[in-house]
Amino acid sequence: MNVKVLGVKRKIALLCAVVMMLSVLAACSGGNGGSNDPAPQEPANTGGQSAGEGNANAAQAEPLELTIMVPAFSTELPDGSSPVLQELEKYTNTDITMQFVPNSSYGDKMNITLASGQLPHLMVVDRNSASYINAARTGAFWEIGPYLQDYPNLSQANPIILNNSSVDGKTYGIYRGRTLGRMGVSINKDWMEKVGLSEPKTIDEFYNLLKAFKEQDPDGNGKDDTYGTVITKYAGPWDIMQVWFGAPNKWGEGADGKLVPTHMTPEYKEALKFFKKLYDEGLVNSDFAVMDPAVWLDPIVNGQAGVMVDVADAARRIDGRMQEKAEREEPYIDVFQAPVGPKGHRDMPTSGYANVIAISKSAVKTEEELKRVLEFLDKLGDVEMQMLLGYGIEGRHYEMVDGYIKPLTTPEDVALVKELEGMNQMLTFIGPVTPQLEMTVINEKVMQVQTANEEIVVSNPAEPLVSEVYAQKGQQLDNIIADARIKYIVGQIDDNGLDQAIALWRSSGGDDYIAEINKLYEEAK
Amino acid sequence: MGSNHDSLGEKVFDGFNYLFLSIFAVITVLPFIYIFAGSFATEAELSERSFFLIPRDFSISAYQYIFSSNTIFRSIGVSIYITVVGTITNLAFTLTMAYALSRRDLLGRNLIMNLVIFSMLFSGGMIPTYLVVKELGLLNSYGALILPGAISAFNLIIIKNFFQQLPPGLEESARIDGCTDLGVLWRIVLPLSMPVIATFGLFYAVGHWNNFFSALLYLNDHTKWPLQVMLREIVMLSQLAIGDINNMDPNYVKPPEQSVKMAVIVTGTIPILLVYPLLQRHFAKGVLLGSIKG
Amino acid sequence: MDSTLQSGPDAAVKAKKSKATVLGSQRPSWIGKVKKDRWLYVLLLPGLIYFLVFKYLPMWGVLIAFQNFQPFVGFWNSEWVGLENFRNFFANPDFVRLLRNTFILAVYDLVFFFPAPIIVALLLNEIRVNVIKRFIQTMVYVPHFISMVIVASMTYVFLTTQGGVLNEAVFQITGRRIDFLADPDWFRPLIILQIMWKETGWGTIIFLAALASVDVEQYEAAVVDGANRFQRLWHVTLPAISSVIVILLILRLGNFLDNGFEQIFLMTNSLNRTVADVFDTYVYFVGITQGAFSYSTAIGLFKSIVGIVLIYGSNWLAKRFGQEGLY
Known part of the structure; x- marks a missing residue:
C-alpha cells in the first residue's frame, strides 16, 4: 500500500494550495482593479x-x-x-x-x-x-x-x-x-390579387385588407381558415401601429412644449380602440399575447395569415421561406410603407x-x-x-x-x-x-420602402436623455403599460381600467419620470 | 422475492404499475422523439406540422450542415475533455472531504459543516468569483471550468450522509487489521459505495456537459468553446424575434433553421444520454456487494 | 512518576487523577485526537481549501448589498448606502405580491413536485424485470437534457388556442378551448406540470442509488417473516431511504424562495403577470437589465436569510424526530 507516497503528494498539493490562496489574498487586498488601476496585466502597449x-x-x-x-x-x-x-x-x-x-x-x-x-x-x-x-x-x-x-x-x-x-x-x-426607416408592412401578394385590393394607403384601407383576408377566402380553399395579421408575445407591431395613429414614438411634445409619454396622449387611445377591433373581429391571431416569437413567420408561410407589420426586410425572409416550399420566379410577398393615419403619414424609426x-x-x-x-x-x-x-x-x-x-x-x-x-x-x-448586393425584385422594394421611410419617421425627442428614475423603475413602469394595453385589446379591462393603469403608472414613479425627462430635455436644449 | 406467491392485490398493483410507468415514460420521451424526427425533416414540414414522430420527407441536410466544419468536432472534444477531467476532479475532492466529514468524532467537524452549509446559501456572486478566477491565472483555461465548481455542497452533504450509513463495524475491523483512515476509505468505503459514486459521478458529469455559462464567462477564445455554448447560442438565436435583430447586418438576417436547431440538440444530448445506461450496471453491483458484506 | 512508588487504594486513585491532570496540562486532549485523525484532516484539506478559495474569498460580494456598486468603479470605490436597498425592496408596492407569488409557487413545488421522484423511484423499484426497469429509467430521464427554452416552445405548440394539439383534443371532448397559457389560474399548475415532466425522472436517480444500497438480507428476512410486498415497502424500503428524503427536503428548504428564473420568465406574459411575478424574475428585470447589482444582491441576501432560517429550523426539527439531519 502506497499510503506514504500518497501522503507526501497530498502535502505538496496542500503547500501549493496554501501558496495559491495567499497569493490570491494578497492580490485582492489591493482592490479589484478600479478606474485608477494603472497597470492592466495584458500586454497592451506595443x-x-x-x-x-x-x-x-x-x-x-x-x-x-x-x-x-x-x-x-x-x-x-x-x-x-x-x-x-x-x-x-x-x-x-x-x-x-x-x-x-x-x-x-x-x-x-x-x-x-x-x-x-x-x-x-x-x-x-x-x-x-x-x-x-x-x-x-x-x-x-x-x-x-x-x-x-x-x-x-x-x-x-x-x-x-x-x-x-x-x-x-x-x-x-x-x-x-x-x-x-427600417419598418414596413409585408403582405401576401397572391392574396391581395385574389381579394382585388392594392397597396393599403390609409388605415381604413389597411383594415379593409385585413377584413378581406379574413372573410373573402383569399387562399380559395372554400374554408374559413385565414386571418389578417400575425402578432406574437413580442409587442413590436403594436408599438409601430400606434405611431401610425399619431401617437408619439415613446415621447412627444405637447402643446405647452413639455414632453408627454405616448400612453398619455389621446392618439394612443384611438390606436388601442383600433387594435381591440382587430382582435374582436378575429383579424389578428387570438393567441397573440402568448405566441412564441420563434414561430412568427409560420402562419404566413403556411397560408393562414397574410400580413406582417415589422421591419421591411422581414418580407425577404418570409418570401425566402415560401420560395423554399415552392420556388417560383415572382415573389410571394410585397412590402409597403405604413398607411397614412389621421395625423398624416408617420412611421416608427429605429434608433x-x-x-x-x-x-x-x-x-x-x-x-x-x-x-x-x-x-x-x-x-x-x-x-x-x-x-x-x-x-x-x-x-x-x-x-x-x-x-x-x-x-x-x-x-x-x-x-x-x-x-x-x-x-x-x-x-x-x-x-x-459601397456597391450593393445584386437587386432582386423584393430587395429593390425593401430598399425603396426604407429610403422613402426617412421622410416620415417620427423621432423620439427623449432618445439621448439618460433618466435615473427609468434606470431604477423603468422595467416595472413599462410592464404596467404593456400589460394594460394587452388586457385592453383582449377585453379584460375597459377605458376605465386603462385610466387606472395609467394612474398606477404615474403613482409608481411615472410622474417623477416625466418630471426628470422634462428637466433633462430643457437642459439639453 | 419469489413471484409465485403473489396475492391478487399484488398482481393488480403490478399491472397498474407497469401501465402507469409506461405511460409516464412515453410522455417524457415523445417530445425528444419529435426533436429527433424534426432534425431529419425539411423546413417546410417543420413549419407546417406542429408535431410529428416520423418526417414525411426525410432529409439529412441539417446534419450535413453542422458537421461540414470542424467546429463541432472540436467542441465535442472539448466537452468530453472537460466532462471527464472535471468529473474525476469533482469526485476526488468530494469523496475525500465527505469521508472525513462522515466521521462523527472528528474535531472541528461541526464548524466545517456549517461553513459548507453557509456557502450553499450565501455566495459572493458572479463578479467576485470571476475576480478570484482571474487572480489565480485561470482565465481562458479549462481549469476555470473545473476548479471553481470542484465541490458541490449539495452533493457533498448527501455523499457524507451515505457514508455515515455504512455499518461502522467494518471500518473498525479494518482498522484493527492495521489500515489507516486512507486505507479504510480506499479498500472498504469506496468499494461499498459504488452506487453512490456512480450517481454523483453522473450528476457531476451532466453538470459539466450542460454548463455553458462558465465557458462564456471564462473563455475569451471562441476556439475553446465546448459544445453547449454552440447549442445554447443556436437555440437562443432561433428564438429571437425579427425586430430584435437590430444588431445583425440586414444582409445576414437569417436565424438558424429549425432543423439545424434540432440536429444540434440531438448531437448535444445523445452522448450524455448514453452515460446513464452504462452506469446502471454499478447500481446493481452495489447491491451485490451489500449482500456480501453481511 | 513518583506516584507509582506509593501504595494503597487511595494512592492508586490519586495517582490516576494526577496522571490525568499531568497529561491534560502538558498535552491537551484535542492534540491527541487530531494526531489520531491526522489522515482524516489530510483528506479534509483539499476540500476545505476549495471552500475557502472559491466560496469564502469572493464572499465580500455579499457586502455589495449595502453599496451602490458599479462594476467598473469596483468594490473599494463604490458608494456605501447602508440599508437603503433593503428599505427600497420592502417598501416596494409590489413586495407583498412578489412574496405571495413566490411563496405559493414554492409551496406547490414542495407539495406536488418534491414527492414525485420518490414515488416513481419506489414504483420503479417494484419492477422485477431488470431490462424493462432500466429501459423505463433511461426514458424518463431524457427530458432533463432538454433546455427550458425548448420546453416553453413546445408547451406553446401543444397548448395554444390557435390550433394547439392538446387544446384541439380538449375542444373535441368539451366543445371549448381552454386558454392555458394566458389564464392566470392555469399558470401555477402549468409551471409545476412542466417541472414534473422535466425533472421527475432525473430526480429518481438519487433515490434509486439509495435503494441500491439497501441490504438484500433485510428483504429476505422480511420475506421469511411473512411480510407481503406492501409491508416490505413500508418497513424495509422506506426506512432505508428516509434519511436521504429528509436531507433533500432540508436542502430544498434552503432554496425555498428560488423558483427557477428561466422557466417562469419564459412562461410569463401580459395576461398572467399578476401571478407570475416572483423574486427571481423581478431581480432579473431590475438587476440584470438595469445594472442594479446592489439592489439584486440585497434581494438575494434576503432570500438567503430566509433559506438559512428554514434550513437550520428544519434540521433541528428533523433531529428532534430522531432523524440524522444534515450533520
Missing part, C-alpha cells in the same frame, strides 16, 4: 508606446495590437487563420485578436469585463445599459467627440445619431449605423444605430495610441474594408457582376462562410457608399 517615444516611422511599421470584443450571432467564427482577418490586419497595419461573445450572454460578459478592469481596446457596448453609462461617466472610455472631425470617414458621422448615442452629451463610442464601439482607457493609454485606434476605426469606413468585412475577399467570397456584389458563398459551405462570419460586427458604416 506600437503606441514606441510612437510616444518619438520614432514615428518605426512605429508606423510596427503593427498596432488590438483586442476587439464584439457580439456573435453564429457559432462558426473566424480564427487567426481567416484570410479576411489577415487582410484586415494588412490593410490597417494591426495585429488583431477577436473576442467573440455570444449575443445572448453579451450583457453579462460586458459587466464582468468592466469589473475585471481588463478591458479590450475596443468593445461593442449597448449605449442604454446602465453599466456602460456608469463606466463612461467614471472614465472607462475615451471621449472621442472632439477627435472625429480629424478623420475623413468618421467626420461624416450623422450628428443626430451621434447625439442619440451620446451619454450626457458626450460621445464615448462610435455608433454602428443602421437603416433609420439609427445598433450599439456603439467604445475605446477603453485602460488598454489605450496615451492620446497617441488613441489616435492610432481612431485611425483604425476610420479605415473601417473605407470602401475596401466595408466590402472586406461585409462580403469577404473578391474572387473567394464574392464576385462583381455589373457593379453589383454576387456572393460565391452558400450557407452550406460553412468553412468558407466561417472566414467572414461576425467580422461585420465591427463595421460602423460611416463612410462612402
Whole structure:
C-alpha cells in the first residue's frame, strides 16, 4: 500500500494550495482593479508606446495590437487563420485578436469585463445599459467627440445619431449605423390579387385588407381558415401601429412644449380602440399575447395569415421561406410603407444605430495610441474594408457582376462562410457608399420602402436623455403599460381600467419620470 | 422475492404499475422523439406540422450542415475533455472531504459543516468569483471550468450522509487489521459505495456537459468553446424575434433553421444520454456487494 | 512518576487523577485526537481549501448589498448606502405580491413536485424485470437534457388556442378551448406540470442509488417473516431511504424562495403577470437589465436569510424526530 507516497503528494498539493490562496489574498487586498488601476496585466502597449517615444516611422511599421470584443450571432467564427482577418490586419497595419461573445450572454460578459478592469481596446457596448453609462461617466472610455472631425470617414458621422448615442452629451463610442426607416408592412401578394385590393394607403384601407383576408377566402380553399395579421408575445407591431395613429414614438411634445409619454396622449387611445377591433373581429391571431416569437413567420408561410407589420426586410425572409416550399420566379410577398393615419403619414424609426464601439482607457493609454485606434476605426469606413468585412475577399467570397456584389458563398459551405462570419460586427458604416448586393425584385422594394421611410419617421425627442428614475423603475413602469394595453385589446379591462393603469403608472414613479425627462430635455436644449 | 406467491392485490398493483410507468415514460420521451424526427425533416414540414414522430420527407441536410466544419468536432472534444477531467476532479475532492466529514468524532467537524452549509446559501456572486478566477491565472483555461465548481455542497452533504450509513463495524475491523483512515476509505468505503459514486459521478458529469455559462464567462477564445455554448447560442438565436435583430447586418438576417436547431440538440444530448445506461450496471453491483458484506 | 512508588487504594486513585491532570496540562486532549485523525484532516484539506478559495474569498460580494456598486468603479470605490436597498425592496408596492407569488409557487413545488421522484423511484423499484426497469429509467430521464427554452416552445405548440394539439383534443371532448397559457389560474399548475415532466425522472436517480444500497438480507428476512410486498415497502424500503428524503427536503428548504428564473420568465406574459411575478424574475428585470447589482444582491441576501432560517429550523426539527439531519 502506497499510503506514504500518497501522503507526501497530498502535502505538496496542500503547500501549493496554501501558496495559491495567499497569493490570491494578497492580490485582492489591493482592490479589484478600479478606474485608477494603472497597470492592466495584458500586454497592451506595443506600437503606441514606441510612437510616444518619438520614432514615428518605426512605429508606423510596427503593427498596432488590438483586442476587439464584439457580439456573435453564429457559432462558426473566424480564427487567426481567416484570410479576411489577415487582410484586415494588412490593410490597417494591426495585429488583431477577436473576442467573440455570444449575443445572448453579451450583457453579462460586458459587466464582468468592466469589473475585471481588463478591458479590450475596443468593445461593442449597448449605449442604454446602465453599466456602460456608469463606466463612461467614471472614465472607462475615451471621449472621442472632439477627435472625429480629424478623420475623413468618421467626420461624416450623422450628428443626430451621434447625439442619440451620446451619454450626457458626450460621445464615448462610435455608433454602428443602421437603416433609420427600417419598418414596413409585408403582405401576401397572391392574396391581395385574389381579394382585388392594392397597396393599403390609409388605415381604413389597411383594415379593409385585413377584413378581406379574413372573410373573402383569399387562399380559395372554400374554408374559413385565414386571418389578417400575425402578432406574437413580442409587442413590436403594436408599438409601430400606434405611431401610425399619431401617437408619439415613446415621447412627444405637447402643446405647452413639455414632453408627454405616448400612453398619455389621446392618439394612443384611438390606436388601442383600433387594435381591440382587430382582435374582436378575429383579424389578428387570438393567441397573440402568448405566441412564441420563434414561430412568427409560420402562419404566413403556411397560408393562414397574410400580413406582417415589422421591419421591411422581414418580407425577404418570409418570401425566402415560401420560395423554399415552392420556388417560383415572382415573389410571394410585397412590402409597403405604413398607411397614412389621421395625423398624416408617420412611421416608427429605429434608433439609427445598433450599439456603439467604445475605446477603453485602460488598454489605450496615451492620446497617441488613441489616435492610432481612431485611425483604425476610420479605415473601417473605407470602401475596401466595408466590402472586406461585409462580403469577404473578391474572387473567394464574392464576385462583381455589373457593379453589383454576387456572393460565391452558400450557407452550406460553412468553412468558407466561417472566414467572414461576425467580422461585420465591427463595421460602423460611416463612410462612402459601397456597391450593393445584386437587386432582386423584393430587395429593390425593401430598399425603396426604407429610403422613402426617412421622410416620415417620427423621432423620439427623449432618445439621448439618460433618466435615473427609468434606470431604477423603468422595467416595472413599462410592464404596467404593456400589460394594460394587452388586457385592453383582449377585453379584460375597459377605458376605465386603462385610466387606472395609467394612474398606477404615474403613482409608481411615472410622474417623477416625466418630471426628470422634462428637466433633462430643457437642459439639453 | 419469489413471484409465485403473489396475492391478487399484488398482481393488480403490478399491472397498474407497469401501465402507469409506461405511460409516464412515453410522455417524457415523445417530445425528444419529435426533436429527433424534426432534425431529419425539411423546413417546410417543420413549419407546417406542429408535431410529428416520423418526417414525411426525410432529409439529412441539417446534419450535413453542422458537421461540414470542424467546429463541432472540436467542441465535442472539448466537452468530453472537460466532462471527464472535471468529473474525476469533482469526485476526488468530494469523496475525500465527505469521508472525513462522515466521521462523527472528528474535531472541528461541526464548524466545517456549517461553513459548507453557509456557502450553499450565501455566495459572493458572479463578479467576485470571476475576480478570484482571474487572480489565480485561470482565465481562458479549462481549469476555470473545473476548479471553481470542484465541490458541490449539495452533493457533498448527501455523499457524507451515505457514508455515515455504512455499518461502522467494518471500518473498525479494518482498522484493527492495521489500515489507516486512507486505507479504510480506499479498500472498504469506496468499494461499498459504488452506487453512490456512480450517481454523483453522473450528476457531476451532466453538470459539466450542460454548463455553458462558465465557458462564456471564462473563455475569451471562441476556439475553446465546448459544445453547449454552440447549442445554447443556436437555440437562443432561433428564438429571437425579427425586430430584435437590430444588431445583425440586414444582409445576414437569417436565424438558424429549425432543423439545424434540432440536429444540434440531438448531437448535444445523445452522448450524455448514453452515460446513464452504462452506469446502471454499478447500481446493481452495489447491491451485490451489500449482500456480501453481511 | 513518583506516584507509582506509593501504595494503597487511595494512592492508586490519586495517582490516576494526577496522571490525568499531568497529561491534560502538558498535552491537551484535542492534540491527541487530531494526531489520531491526522489522515482524516489530510483528506479534509483539499476540500476545505476549495471552500475557502472559491466560496469564502469572493464572499465580500455579499457586502455589495449595502453599496451602490458599479462594476467598473469596483468594490473599494463604490458608494456605501447602508440599508437603503433593503428599505427600497420592502417598501416596494409590489413586495407583498412578489412574496405571495413566490411563496405559493414554492409551496406547490414542495407539495406536488418534491414527492414525485420518490414515488416513481419506489414504483420503479417494484419492477422485477431488470431490462424493462432500466429501459423505463433511461426514458424518463431524457427530458432533463432538454433546455427550458425548448420546453416553453413546445408547451406553446401543444397548448395554444390557435390550433394547439392538446387544446384541439380538449375542444373535441368539451366543445371549448381552454386558454392555458394566458389564464392566470392555469399558470401555477402549468409551471409545476412542466417541472414534473422535466425533472421527475432525473430526480429518481438519487433515490434509486439509495435503494441500491439497501441490504438484500433485510428483504429476505422480511420475506421469511411473512411480510407481503406492501409491508416490505413500508418497513424495509422506506426506512432505508428516509434519511436521504429528509436531507433533500432540508436542502430544498434552503432554496425555498428560488423558483427557477428561466422557466417562469419564459412562461410569463401580459395576461398572467399578476401571478407570475416572483423574486427571481423581478431581480432579473431590475438587476440584470438595469445594472442594479446592489439592489439584486440585497434581494438575494434576503432570500438567503430566509433559506438559512428554514434550513437550520428544519434540521433541528428533523433531529428532534430522531432523524440524522444534515450533520
